[in-house]
Each structure stands twice: as C-alpha cells, then as structure tokens.
Amino acid sequence: MLPLEKFYITTAIPYVNAAPHLGHVLEFVQADAIARYQKLKGKEVALITGADENSLKNVQAAEKEGISVQQLCDRNSEVFRQMADKVCLSYTCFRRTSDKKLHWPGVQKVWELCEKRGDIYKKKYRGLYCVGCESFYEPEELPGGVCPEHKAAPEEIEEENYFFRLSKYQPELERLIETDELQVVPQTRKNEILSFIKGGLKDFSISRSVGRAKGWGVAVPGDPAQIMYVWFDALGTYITGIGYGNDEKEFGKFWPADCHVIGKGILRFHAVYWPAMLLSSGLPLPKRVLVHGYITVEGQKMSKTLGNIVDPFYLIERYGVDPLRYCLLSEPTFEDSDFSEKALREKNNNELLANIGNLVNRVLVFAQREFGGRVPQGRLSEEDEGFAASQKKRLERAGQLMEEARLKEALELAMEAGKEANAYFQKNEPWKLARGNPERCAAVIYLLLHQVKDLAIALEPFIPNSSSEIFRQLNAKGERWEGIGKYTLEAGHVLGTPAPLFKKMEK
Ligand SMILES: [Zn+2]
Secondary structure, rough: OOOOEEEEEEEOOOOOOOOOOOHHHHHHHHHHHHHHHHHHHHOOEEEEEEEEOOOHHHHHHHHHOOHHHHHHHHHHHHHHHHHHHOOOOOOOEEEEEEOOOHHHHHHHHHHHHHHOOEEEEEEEEEEEEOOOOOOOEOHHOHHOOOOOOOOOOOOOEEEEEEEEHHHHHHHHHHHHHHHHOOOEEOHHHHHHHHHHHHHOOOOEEOOEEEEOOOOOOOOOOOOEEEEEEEHHHHHHHHHOOOOOOOOOOHHHHHHHOOEEEEEEHHHHHHHHHHHHHHHHHOOOOEEEEEEEEEEEOOHHHHHHHHEEEEEEEHHHHHHHHHHHHHHHHHHOOOOOEEEHHHHHHHHHHHHHHHHHHHHHHHHHHHHHHHHOOOOOOOHHHHHHHHHHHHHHHHHHHHHHHHOOHHHHHHHHHHHHHHHHHHHHHHHHHHHHHHOOOOHHHHHHHHHHHHHHHHHHHHHOEEEEEEEHHHHHHHEEEEHHHHHOOOOOOOOEEEOOOOOOOOOOOOO
C-alpha cells in the first residue's frame, strides 16, 4: 500500500500574555477548515498550534503578578489550549516554546546550522525596540514616533547581540516569492512583502543579553551570556512541532509545511525572516503563507481601551461553536472583516437554520413519516439525474476553492447547494406525491437523502459538529470527500432519529 499523501498546516503561535480573542479564533478555524478538507481528501494531516512563551512581555506580566514566569505561562497557555479545543481545532500538537525537551533542541540546532553557514555574527547594536512586537524598528517605520501596532513609543536599546545575515538572502527571497515557489496569498500581501524586500533587507538581531531577557528564553548554544531573540525561537515551532530535533522520522514525513496561516501583522517574520533562516539551515521552504486580515467589532478595531474585545468563550457558551465558526468563515477570507453578535444571530437564523437545518429536518422527518424511517427504494428520473449532476459539480468546485484556501467562496457554494436542494423538495412536493405517485415520491426522497449526506461532507470543514450530527441522523458513517455524488445509503437502510440541527437565536 502506498503511504498516505501528507498535508502539514500551522497556525501562528500566539503570545500568551493576554487572553485569546476573536482574531485567534478566526485563525484557528481557518487553519482547521483547510486541515479538515485535506483530511477528507484522504491525506494524513498534521496541524500545529501552540504558545509563544519566551517573550519579555511574559516576564513583565509575571513580575507584576508576583509569580514565576513559568507559572504564568503554564496558566495562560492552558487557556489557549482550551480555546483550541472549544473551537474544535483539530491540532496534532500544541507546542509550547518553554518546552526544554521538545522545542529547545530543535531551535538550538537551527542556530548552529546558521552559524556554521557563517550567517551569525556578533555586533554592538543600538536601536528602537517595541516590546509589544518584540521587534526593532527603523525611525521611519514609526509614524509619530510610536509603534503602528501598539501605539507605544519604543525603547532605545544598546547592547552587543548576535546578528543574522539577512541581507545575504535578499535576491533569493525576492526570486522565491516572485515566482511563487514560496507562495504568499493573497496577491496584495505578496506585493507588500516584495516591495519590503526590494526596499533592502538589513541583518537583524537574533539574541539579547541574559540580563535584558531576565534569564527567560532559549539559551544561545555556546554563549551563556545570551538568550535567543523570541522570534528566532518561536518560528522554530513550525519544525519542532513535527519532531525536528527529537523525532527526525516524523519531521521528514511532514516537512516542508504546506501552509502557514498567519495574520497580516506578522507577514514579515513569515515571508522574510523564517524562509531566510531555513535557507541558511539548508532546510526546504514552506509552500504557502496564507495571510488573513483583522477582525473589527461593530466597526471598530478590537482594543482593551475600547473595551470591545469579545470573549470567544462567552460566544461559544451562548451560541455554540458551529454558528461562530460559520459566522467567521463566511466573511471574506483574506480581508479585514467585522463581527457583531447581531450578525452571528442573523447568519444562524437566516442561513444555517433556514437553509441547512430546514433541509435536513424536512427530508428526515418526511422519510420517518412516509417510509418508516428507512431509505426508500427510488428510481431516479432524468430530471433527478440532471439535478444531482449539477449539485455534484457545485460541490466539486467548492473543493477546488478549498485547495486554494478560498474558504468563503467554497462555503457559499455549499450553502447554494443547500438552497437548491430545498428548492427541489419544494418543487417536487413529495407530500402530494406520497398520495398520488408513491414511486416518484420514493425517488425524490432517496435523492434528497443523498443531498443531505453530500452536504454533511462538504460542510464538515466549516461546521464539524453539525456535520457529524447529520451523519448521526442518517445513521451513517462520515465519508471522505470522494463520497460526494455517490449513492451510499442503500434502500432499506434504517435512518436515525431526526432532531433540529440549529436553534433560532433571539436577542
Ligand atoms: Zn509594537
């Protein structure tokens, strides 16, 4: 037997010094939808997420609370892991960067490889540093003298650090991105990063003194006075999460990554620093960097000061995870999007409930009532065949869009297929056929039961719980993507008990 084709996808590794917000959820569910689709295609999928713990912000937060940094990280990372579970992120590894056994050896190995290549050198440095970003900035990158992300003035820092020879890789990075060998999606982000690279790449600092790091972070190999710069070690999660530095076989199976899912604020790290580090280490490059936008809440940027940070735990508790996933994934995949609870309720009521919930319920209840809860024996008419073929085509197109990570458009096609199936039910009036033409009635219900089954497959990446509930109501096992369009529910098969899939949400 041939080994399964692999697919490896990552989310960014969030800082754990603040609570998870909707932006994290968006990234989790986007990565998860892609991972689930690839799994449905029959691939062996690895999905890595985790926690970026070696930042100065954690040191500062722990000092404020009077606890150890490790204690703070243990507590905060656990919240992110619970979040990942709540949103049904199908991760295969949750990698914490404070993990000395499974993370440190891999990133120290990368350091040594870059050093061997002659790409790491020591230099006295003076620069403007934003603790929030864990990044140095040039004065011209700071409009009004403040970090554009954090609106805070950076610190001026002077010390002797290790530097990475990024400038050396400028022509190679430019070529890789221009030719899509390293694909940056969408095009606007590709243009943005190309113009950044063309503007000239400067070597960057990849360590800090033990003193400034307060002893927290990955030790630089061979220099006890220095600690790795947080990004250098955090990016390494993408390889240590699949075994680099401790399980080379697993690593060899999954690397290179098929897709890194990130937010637009950290594009530079993923499309410039990270590939340069890999080039220097002699490791293959990821294939694609997928960049999503930010979420605003009722038209405003989420911020602590505005107090409009929506707690995802609250949303899931109140509305359920599938409606939240649906609401986020039905927004433009790569653009900024707006969230409101009102929109969530409306999408649940007018789309999930009115379309998918209605279809599944009316077909299953009808089969229960008219056919004793069994799949009827049906001979499809020419019109049925034509309808089924066009539906299959629609869902196959949705699959192609999933390959390109065009999640919103793929979801729209699946929802369109739901609408069409509802219309077919309405048009054929099976409740009338049941009296006058039972054979025709059987064929229509046979067909529509398979439409329900196909939709459960196509919607699984987006609303996995509802999908498995549909399969439960069909009393059938989940199927792979290739099952779409196939008549796998045999006549006489006993169906499960129908139950409403979605609830109407009131204010
Ligand atoms: Zn900043």
